Amino acid sequence: MLEIVRYYQAGIVNTLFGLGAYSALVWAGLGIYPAQAISHVAGMGFNYVTYSRHVFRDSGPAKTRFVVSYAVNYVASLGTLAVISQFVTNPYVSGILAAFIVSVANFFALKFLVFRRSAT
Numbered sequence: 001m002l003e004i005v006r007y008y009q010a011g012i013v014n015t016l017f018g019l020g021a022y023s024a025l026v027w028a029g030l031g032i033y034p035a036q037a038i039s040h041v042a043g044m045g046f047n048y049v050t051y052s053r054h055v056f057r058d059s060g061p062a063k064t065r066f067v068v069s070y071a072v073n074y075v076a077s078l079g080t081l082a083v084i085s086q087f088v089t090n091p092y093v094s095g096i097l098a099a100f101i102v103s104v105a106n107f108f109a110l111k112f113l114v115f116r117r118s119a120t
Helices: 002-027 032-055 063-087 091-114
Strands: none
Touching: 002 032, 002 091, 032 063, 032 091, 063 091
């Protein structure tokens, strides 16, 4: 239970970083898909640090698994954003909704596939 609380604590900071970058890029005139791609890549390094040091701190190094997981996460994010943007025309709201929906699946991917507990 504590792990999921830490996940969403880090997730709030990570999401603010990612959505801040996304919003700034959309505001600067970039389309929603390029803005999402750039903010996703920029947030990946930031997120690795927060998740590995704050949430899954009992796990071994997992950089390669993390990158693969985030590649899959990115595709899921794009698909989710594409579906949501068909119903929600505001790009900021679409981005926020997509981020939240994908975050739930991302927790389980990070917990069970990426940051597996180190053998003690």
